[in-house]
Amino acid sequence: MDHAAGSAIANQVSKQLRRPLPQRSPIERLPYDLLSSICHWILRAGQSGLASRDTLLRFAVASASFFEPAVHVALRDRNPSVDPFIFLDWFEWKYSGSNLHSPGQYVILPHHSSAQPQHVHLALAPRNHRRLEFDPGTDEELSWWWTTVAIPLEQIMHAHISLSDTRTPWLISPHCRYLTISDGVDDDKPWPVCPSSVQALTLTNVRESMNNVVASFHEALRELSLGLASIDDDDALSDLYNHLPATLVVLKVLNHDCSYPPDLGNHSCFPLSQALARLMHLTVFHHELLFCPTHVVYVVDGLARAVAAGKSASMRSLELTVEAELDDSPSYIWPARQKRDFLIDNLSLNLDMYYGPGLVLDDYTSFLVGFIRAFPAPRRSIKLDAPIWPEKAVVQVVQQLSSTTLQSLHLTAQYRHICEVPKFGESLVSKCFRLSSLGRLDVQCPALTSLTITGCLPSQVIATDRGLAAPWALPSSLRVLDLSCNALTSDDLAVLWPLLPTELRSLYLIGNRITSLPESFPPSLCSLSVAGNRDLLGAARWIGALPLTLRSLHVGTCPLDDDAAQRLIALRRKIGTWRSTGEMKLKV
Template sequence: MAKKKKKTSSVATNPTPSRAAPASRTASASPNTTSASALTSASTTSSIYVDDERRAPIERIPYDLLEVICQWVLTGNPTDRVALLQFAISSAAFFAPAIRTAIRERNHDHIFIPLEPQRVAKDTWPWTDGMSAPTAEYVVDRPPSPWVKWLLVMPARTPDRVHVPLEGKKIVDLPRLSRKWTTVPIALHQLAHYTIAEDNQDYPIPRECRHLAVFDRWETFDEWPRYPDTLVSLELGDFTLVEEDAFYDVAAHWPPTLRSLTVKVSHISRNEVLKAFYRHLPTTLTRLILEFECEVDRYPDDVGGGCRPVLTRALRSMTALQDFVHDFLRIEDVIPVVDALSWRTASVDTAPMRQITLGLIVPNEAPAGEVRPPSRDGFVVAHLDIAVKEWENWDPVGEYVHTVLSTLQAPTLSLRVALPKWTEDSVRDLVDALVSPTLQDLKLTVSGAMSPPESIVMGMSGSQCFPLAALDAAALPLTLTSLSLMRCLSSRVLARFVDKGWTLPRTLTRISLADNDLTAHDLKALQPLLPAGLQHLDLSTNKIHTLVTPLPPKLRTLNLAFNPTLSDELFPQLWILSLPNTLRKLDIRMCNLDDEFGRLFVDVRRRIGLSRAGWPKLQVDTGLTNFSLDLGYTSNRFSLSVYQGLVGASLE
């Protein structure tokens, strides 16, 4: 008797939409709900049920391992969520784990729910009153009933389930797209990420929400929503501190599961309110980010005055805190705040600090009294970021700021310092004090305005420009692999301030010289100093018209974005055709390039060839390309054929 074949499951079968009652702000699922959860495997150790004779080897992978692969896809930039959903529709075996991962896992740099949820208005694309929501975001379908239906936007497909890429295409050129095969209904209780904005205040919060963002003024709420008991991270945007008791509802019921809190303050009426805010911070946090986005007239002149004891007391109580960001702190409070964080090391259960980021407010005059270096035995911080945000007259307080910063704990992995002005003494003092023997990443930059005008720079002495030679390679650790000098180098006269025999550390594999207005003349002075093992070079936002060759032989990424003067080169083949075969990523956005340059880059792509997977090894980012519309002077002007040769998957 012939053996019967197993029934093959259809690819990307849509689950039945769920409905969530808005009776309370914390929602419960409807008892009749079936949703994306129906797609998960009954056994997490077995593979998805697909016809054995038609399955590829990857389709036989167990469900748990497929979920791990899907989580790995989300470790990159926000666009990887789109790639994950494209992976979902490529096979029935991948659909369930990919959708589950897209719903549950979080990408910290991407708001998964759009700020203004779009309501479905049509059955054909675009389904909303405006343009279609981007892939990997949500639209809201709210029919004339008390139920709300969330739809996850998948890659666009036709009624025959054929994928149609939308990028670079006009609406009139698209075939008929199917809402049914381009969206997946998601049960409200399955959403782990949620954003409250003006348009969806009346929608219920998922009862199992773990990551909540509120991007609307909290004063506009009739009643502040109750936090779900599962909440792990909370972000409050446009947060105002006007009255002491006005935000008690916000802080009255912090869930015991809360680990991450981000508050973006837009208004501070007086310091007493700021004290009350510090006093009500939760003690369970591992990550605290306080960003002050106030305009000049929306905070008191003595902001932070008298708040030091309350803030330090709150920090001492957070024994699990590992990441601390405060971008509006008085320079006088830096040492007590860091001492409060280091004081916690006396406790056995205290977690080590991963990150300290401080934005400093500097007074017009240096405070009276001697700065005494504190004792912080056993205190370790991996990443330290210090930036002077506000100052009026730097010279009277510059030495005081350098002294205070020199007392900070040297980070073990990365250091970033932004000052309004660098001198030879400040570079050497801070390098001696803050560069540890294990440091891997060093970033030095200038706060505030861009580099001074050329007429001023030409008359500067070495003490007024960033003293490049003050970075003594012998004083830097052998572990240092990344160096960034942004907005601080002297354009056109860089060679004047480089001592003979000085060189960059040979251990560097990544260098950023972005945003310095450097010219080809400056690159000529720098080119012999580049390490032979350099793999990543960032020259974006400069005034370069050509590159000095030869380039480092192991270069893998080259960023030339926002260099519109590149189009001035009469013989671009001299440097373009010299790009090494090791190059894997090239950024030429907004460089005012035309087809003459584009064809040379296409030749380089062909020379570098294909990977073992059949994809071009060199990926080129061209940014906005002016095919027919006026996108501005600096946009590239490639024809469609050249553009496809630069970014397409084929090298023919």
């Protein structure tokens, strides 16, 4: 090579070296840990199941900087709604473009040997129009349709085993942390081995004996969710409670359309109480198969005795569903021992019992108040569901459970009891309550941010409520007010509207009897839902009064005319678009 040619090559290389590197956006230059946090947020923000994983994996292919942290987060996603691994034959894998599997699912290809596959394929977004040309000599694991990432099985942190699917082998990583076993339990059939690495075990549609279930427990287990579909006798539950690992942090006993003997819980309630008393790390407890208020007393007593024995962690969540017959229940539900030493952050009670002809309302009210007295006041949220809420009961219950730290209050009753009457009258306080009977929420619950009342308020109950005069007020901290599935009218709204806090963000009035809305709204309102008000008229007027802060408006099944539609279009244009995406800020 002569000197001139060498100089030319050197100059060309020098120019290439001086060429600026591709510019990276600020988000691409973020540290790995921060990008991982963003990926976790994408996975959990406003979506569920594979939809959230789909969004995350589309984010992964947007930049080389995002790919590794996004895939890393996807591999450790513990979403229980994700289906088991999908087994495909070669023809389906390579040539079939129909029924494409969703991004985020794990695909397993058939192997020529009988050995368990060591890799699974994480499906990314499918290709469009078969962008790969057919070549008989290409790798047999290359699909025309799917873009995938080969993942070693040992890196998969979750597994979902369907016992009803006998065609596919069970694949569980030796390092699996989250294991779901679905579709029944039968002692006569094989049962997957639960690795000692599993921290969260979810069992759905459990039937027959639970010997296999108990055999899956080990000392590293931290979360157990047991969905019962059938149980023969109460002793099986007693045996289950006696073998619960002491390391449990989360325990859920769920009703999956369970068939059960009539005495379920009568004998197992004591072993349950004993188990709760020794679970010193338990912070979440849900139980949907309690059939007597006395069973609830055993539950609360067990949790309280754990605190007395030295448990320091408070209960983050306590959810109980109780099916009861008033005739078989004591007239007064005695409080559990040491209940005041038992702290709850979030309390949810669902009382499922008969209400109808022959029920003595005074007995029902006494029963309801006594039942709730068994619980200490939660620190963050209360969710109470009962057939009806008599005013006398509401007054006592709110006084019992309200606190200065309470952030959310949710009362639900059966809507049929308020839709049967044309409007509120004094005689109805035995079946429903006035808003003022909640008391001075601004004083009792100054930190309240969310208030939900559904199935409780008949027509004219707010319009005729003299107790709403000053100084009664909703807390200024209130951001979400949900009065859906009541029978409120425009007259009720006329009285309610001046009481709305100026900083209210979300207002839900779904399924009422509203014919018109006031022509003013809280200035910071972001979400408004009036869907299901089939007689809502005068939409054009109140649409023009909506604030520019509004981002979500639901008007489904409302009789909006062409004028209202034009005003909605004008409002969306006035509110504008997002600069980053060009999409309208207001969604209707």
